[in-house]
Amino acid sequence: MIYELYYWPEIQGRGEFVRLALEYAGAGYVDVARGEGKGQGIEALMRGLKDAHAQHLPFAPPFLKHGKIVVAQAAAILLYLGPRLGLVPEEEAGRLWIHQIQLTIADLVAEAHDTHHPIGVALYYKDQKPEALRRAEEFRETRMPKYFGWLEKLIARNDTKGGWLVGKSVTYADLSAFQVVAGLRYAFPRAAAASLRKTPKLRALAANVAELPTIEAYLASSRRIKFSVDGVFRHYPELDDPE
């Protein structure tokens, strides 16, 4: 049964964490709002958000439909997809650990978002720029290094020593770690590079994910939307480390 992903069609955003899992596994899926067929396009996404009868109404995109299942929240979608796409181990303890890492990566993504929107999502960046300058400084100097350092420790302590976050195989947490590293490198090229110099294992993990054959093919395809200042990771040069 095909997976239907509902997300904004022109940004990577939080939907990208789901796209990466589907792409890695070579799963059959439709990126509904980007489609042009019947029941596709942005209207289909908006209908899903405003469905007056839906029991499991999403609060926001992304959401996934799969048969009778409708699930929103990127981390919950990955919790659902993990076992189906072979992206988690069998035992509960391992799955819970991977989910916990994902939730922490989601916190990092939220903090990255708030560097350019510290005051409110309904306002433009230009209307909260002084606040953004302050928040970005704290993010670059304290928060990003703290999260990266934690991920580095996890890779170091994974007793299989294979370079992944959990166990000896790729999990959705590795794909998400790749994505957050890629996003922060785009948004804060200088600060992210400086932070990653201290976390060589995380840097290697990101490089290894990018070279997984299905991911490499995806990244080179038109399905991979480019980073932009409309997404969750935004490159505003003034928010990065000074030169």
Place this chain on the structure above:
Amino acid sequence: MIYELYYWPEIQGRGEFVRLALEYAGAGYVDVARGEGKGQGIEALMRGLKDAHAQHLPFAPPFLKHGKIVVAQAAAILLYLGPRLGLVPEEEAGRLWIHQIQLTIADLVAEAHDTHHPIGVALYYKDQKPEALRRAEEFRETRMPKYFGWLEKLIARNDTKGGWLVGKSVTYADLSAFQVVAGLRYAFPRAAAASLRKTPKLRALAANVAELPTIEAYLASSRRIKFSVDGVFRHYPELDDPE
């Protein structure tokens, strides 16, 4: 086997979502950092966060130990506890839906936190007060009503019509909805009251949770820490609606 909750001893914070689940179910648990016995107290919490050998190292409190399991992130802890405490239904679809609601409540909690810390967690409130005034306004006028309105719809659309968010029994999402309503009533007494006037089902749910016998007993006990300006929900009068 007893549950060991590790969280800051003097605030409700994000640990309270876990405490409520344990208290509702009458589970045997130790609130480790609040204990005075051997291996308890704040030092035990700090050791858990800095354990140089832990494979499943928490990024931040709260975390739960249960036998060999160590799990952090309030939502992941509840995912683990849900089936063990009888706080979720049997089927996967229902459990996933409850988890998705929990993650959305967690987003609301994070936004509530950022009203008093829009610039950075490492700074004092007084050092980000102008920014907090702006962010709180957006939160009161747009974000809190949006989240409350969504929860209201879920209660209305729950086809068992029992007044809970999912199905005909209390789940951890109901306990968490109660907590976020209680927290926002403390932090923003005028704005929360105004918003809740438009969401009578959510207001009723919160009242019904408070009257569950085990919860009522807990709220009246010394185990329930008082809200304060050290927690995630903070009452700074200037951040609430003007009189």
